[in-house]
Amino acid sequence: MTAPLDIARPRLIQPGLLPLAPGHERYWVRPGGVTGLQLETGDKITIVDRQGAQRAEVTVLGQGGVDFAALGLHGDAPATVLTNMDATSHRQNPQHADVIAALADRGLRPDKATAVHLFGESSRAGSQESFVAQRDITVVVAAPTWMMDLDEANPPSDLMVEIIRANPPVSTHRDLPPPLAEPILDVRINRATAFSYEVKKGDYIQVIDVEGRQCSDFLAFDLRKLEKGQERGLDSIATHYFMGNAYPQPGLCGKFYDQDFDPLVEVVHDTVGRHDTFGLACNSKFYEDFGYPGHVNCTDNFNAVLKPYQVEERKGWPALNLFYNTMFDAHNLLIFDEPWSRPGDYVLFEAKTDLICASSACPDDIDPSNAWVCTDIHLRVYPAKKNFSMAISHRVTPESEPTMTRESGFHPRTSALTSQFVDYRNFWLPTHFDGHGAIDEYWACREKAAIMDLSALRKFEVLGPDAEALLQYAATRNIRKLSNGQVVYTAFCNDTGGMIDDGTIFRLTDTRFRAVVGDDYTGRWLRELAEKLGLDRVWVKDSTDQLHNIAIQGPASRDILRPLIWTNDKETNFEDVGWFRFVIGRIGDHQGIPVIVSRTGYSGELGYEIFCHPDHAVDVWDAVWEAGQEYGLTPLGLDALDMLRIESGLVFAGYDFDDQIDPFEAGIGFTVPLKTKEDDFSGKEALIKRKENPQRTLVGLEVAGNEPGGHGDTVHSGRFQVGVVTSATRSQILRKNIALCRMMVEYAEPGTEVEIGKLDRQQKRIPATVVKFPFYDPEKKRPRS
Template identity: 75%
Template sequence: MGRGCGLRYGERRDRTASTADSHPRGGIPVTAPLDLSDLSSLPLDLARPRLVQPGLLPVVPGHERYWVRPGGVTALEMEAGDEITIVDRFGAQAAEFTVLGNGGEDFAAVGLRADAPATVLGALTEASTFDNEQVARVVNALAQRGLRPDAAHSVRLFGGWSPAGSREGFTAQRPVTAVVGNPSWQMALEDPNPPSELMIEVQRANPHTRREIELPPPLADPILDVRINNSTAVAYEVKKGDYIQILDVEGRQCSDFLAFDARALQEGHELGLDASTTRHIVGQAYSQPGLYGKFYNQDMDPLVEIIRDTVGRHDSFTPACNAKYYEDFGYPGHVNCTDNFNRQLDSYRVASRRSWPALNLFYNTMFDEHNMLVFDEPWSRPGDYVMMQAQRDLVCASSACPDDIDPSNGWVPTDIHLRVYSPERRFSMAISHRTTPDAEPKLTRQTGFHPRTSALTKQFTEYRNFWLPTHFDGHGPKAEYWACREKAVVMDLSPLRKFEVLGPDAEALLQYCMTRNIRKLSEGQVVYTAICNDTGGMIDDATVFRCSDTNFRVIPGDDYTGQWMRQMATEQGLDRVWIKDSTDQLHNIAVQGPASRDILRDLIWTPPQQPDFDSVTWFRFTIGRIGDHQGLPVILSRTGYSGELGYELFCHPKDAPAVWDAVWEAGKPHGLAPMGLDALDMVRIESGLVFAGYDFDDQTDPFEAGIGFTVPLKTKEDDFSGRGALLKRKENPQRTMVGLELEGNELAGHGDPVHVGRFKVGVITSATRSPILRKNIALCRMMVEHAEIGAEVQVGKLDGQQKRIPATVVKTPFYDPEKLKPRS
């Protein structure tokens, strides 16, 4: 195992939708990020960087960074003089450090003595939740270094109440293998301290002048494993069902892809990828790789389907680079993908072309506001990949693009790597997200309730890194909507982020981060709040649960909110607070509708020290169990996103199917139905409930978003983030949120302009057809001069001038404006 190669058993846990899948980045060293908050702390030559490219270029030569997920292990090869630092990123998380030399353990090589068993290593052979092949790979690799997992020792680091960012550093005196294990546990609802990730930083004593990039380990045993050297191409055959993984080795390198129906080629017909046919069938303005479609030939037969995409930004299905492109720029004779493809495909009797319509992976093209095709450097990082599945037997060709005359390869062509896997090894569908540019990617995953929802529908969409149903077979959005308004529904809302904010400084931190007055929040109470930056723009909205004097649970929509709270804790000098991500420890369903109380009343048991079910009033919560004192533990809150009487149930993901079953059985006599995102959008717009990215963003303040009630400027005396800016904005408002009722039956859409005469006075943020009101309605951010109730405006369609829909400003919420139903 080469230097820097990680045994990535633990790093892949929350980056895949299936626990059997491997980590998408594998053993790639991740470079340290630039700390942009204090450039003065950087060395003089870095204090004014010409370019800031977090996560791509190394700041310090020889510096590497790795993550160890809870329950996982990372192993690294160390040379004499190499320094390793283990970091408890979020605090209160133990680490197990094992050092292996030739033939056995060698703690003396880093000046340590073992003081505890290596429990994480010992559990590897019992890790039934992991793919057996992956477990065997790690166990065998450790055994080769003289270590039997169940007899290994470690040095115990951190734990208890170690502060966030605690660090322990060691220097290797001789070559060793450093193994870091991260203990995991199920978070108790009464003691909310979830396990969190560790970080490893390595500083090499003898860094190479050129960064060494190691490929991620294969996701399974490949049947084809080929390096495509820069400026070359390869042709290859795959069978129906095979998975094709194309990896960007060093980042920002394009790869053109061709595919032909193999049987048709044998019969003398060239049926390859066709851009126009694909564009027509997938229904997109221009075809681009992603999870939402297949790619077709001229006969409308699918050739490949995208299974995974760790980049998220690609091409417009433009031709592969060709000789004419370079000639027109004054570079005759330049090597190009088209000529490389022609040579490779000659043996398959594919006729040469001067230009190939290729699927351009990692190629960052787009249409600008003038409908012009433009391009820039790719978004791909080292180890990023796109995985496709062959829909029939194919002849394929892949290239490592040689373009070095423009930004398409970041100006420097590099290698591409190709792997093909057998269909016997199934892979989850996923795309990848990063909370910040230099963060590790996380693949889309399933919620704990997915085994139940997937049995009721195949209609899923990717929502905030999870798969959620849009609607359910045998129901549909309208039926689900009416069930919510008249009876009851159950919906999966597990993607909501959960953060445990713990410690003596927890209240002070939230008092600064949240617009609401957290000091007034009682134990067992919930409050809805805005979260603003220093300009008053909304970072997020959230509900805050007060669990005790020092324990809070914050439930926002976005991962970044947790990182921002940690940043605020540092800036405010609050070092006795821990912000721990519990999203993977708490998944939740909402039971909403007039019958929700009757469904849950006999289902939820609460202990004597907790409020009983009927004591849980609006925006309160309790801790209980399903059925009786021996039932599954849950948190019940009287909250929701529907405008109806309703509750939310939080539980550990492993308990989620049983919790769903219990609710489902209890709800049958009451007409309980499942509800997806389509119907949820209808009920939340009717109820005037805002949605991030549509009704607010970081340029919108809470007053403009229609939730000014979350900003008690008069009664909250303590300072909070954005207070000064919000005072000025409230004194001089320019826009406000209003409701619109539209004439006729034509819907408005998000982003439609709203006019008075020729000029724009507002914009539609959310819109729907209200079944109960039998009207088209919309939320609109309007200039205050035209926001008076009863004002007449027009919603612009086409170019905003050629077609108008008359509309009237009305009071919101549209439905139950006094909120009598959720309060009932």
């Protein structure tokens, strides 16, 4: 007998797609921003304070002007966000002008606007208010913003707006993302077709995945060479040779070259981050071999649309396959699966010369390359006069809204010193500086002083009567012992003892803390913990965009900052700030820029970090830079920072630990005071068992010869693997190659001889010896000095 269909079985979570129910819409309101929405009679609108303690301003407009009654409201409070969109504001921000014009069409002057205020200083994270439209209206939701007081820890946060339509649209048509500028070409490429077009040097090409999970092959040819009879298109070998990436992305490795080594296009925006570069576009043989003779294919489509340009036909076109998810598995086999792209995802290119281009909407419907269903691609071209900043899209979790790579408040100064930037945790940070380089920057930090941008560190304000209780459970350290003005380094573990993150916790007062960590997810995890523990008097608010920070590290750092940092009589003098302590002060005098200065760092040297609002970042940099010139202050990038932190035995997420590795295995067991912290904390029971039965531990390796190890290299005793290299570098001060290694405890004794495996791990070995770490200043006398 056939078993009945289990209709309650959970739905498959589809890659790249988290579709809402028909008629269910979701919008975001950024701090300082407004979102306007059209509602029809019966539509339900819900406004959500996602992080808590964030006011919402709601203005309602009907056909005759203000109409709060349509939502059962009475609004007479000031609409501060709309009011601030005055003539000066909209000249500075063109988007404000669009809002003002749209509201004027509906009979509202922003400077006369009123609103209903929802939520506020005491609203809980996730608080929400729902209303049903009694008639057709326009609802404007605004999120006020402000400059966070460094000693008050009150960052603004975003709002979420959800709408459930009373009459969901029948059409499955998806709205395209709004144009990035006024396009000079705006065309739909219907599924299973291709389109050719000309692009001038400097123009921007935006390829948009309309429905999500739809491959689009892209070809480009140098127009001037083509006119001379030379067919020079995107070349996979040249591109991989110069870029070293599987698929170039915005930043240092973002160009595509032709056979003459001339760049054709550069990636400016990428909201997906995963593509297949230069696999063959689908062709007739591909389908014939799978039993589908005569199937429409991209190669034949390209041949047809390129014929007017005298491009020679091919049996298979090597193409840049956007939104196509390919990879190599553990056996080095090329495999593919459904794309990651979602509706509206796109890639934006800049043309580096005059081009002939061709784009397709791939017709492959026999495998997962287009998630089994072929859909459309949309193409827009923008003029060269428009300037777009480079950015890559990131999501904290699959269901989160994407954020694009951003510049820190210090970027105007660092970008004047180098063009070598990489996307580091959603911020553009320099790898090294012109006229210096990693080795010079390294020695400046060891012998004099160096300044670096560390704004990508995530900051979360943990506030309220339950703040200490939450952090006492979330962190491995004993937060109850933390004094006001003190900082502690800690691990954050899940219930199996694996490390979610590491970071520092600042105690500002009895009820206000600041967590400075590496990962956006940590803030979300803290909010989830608070809900799980029933702690309803704690707020976890993201202050990353309110607090940017630089580190001044090196023997001369105290001398540089001594004349700069002013503190009031209630604060510790800068001179007396101890290791892992901080003060709230100002630059220069009592009227100077407000800053927080902590005696912390990631270099193993005496050093400090300065936190300020990004609006003040340039002035803070200038003050420190000017004061540091007589001491040889040097800018320092990520390359030199990696050398410094490995020498000093400082661990790095994704390299030295992850959520499978506990703090003991990561070499920071000192952050887990099992004997003295009596309170329960996340992962405690698992950590007790792991400490009693250790299998691996972090050790140092001195590597013989001049060939360095690398992250992920296996470590062997004879044939068998006994460890893995987590981080490695050439130590300039020790003049030898060193590495951090997660080692089986049986081989962790100093003096044990092992080998680092290269090639296939067997045919090439580098001798190494287990040593204690930190390699440099093991007693940490220098940062304590």
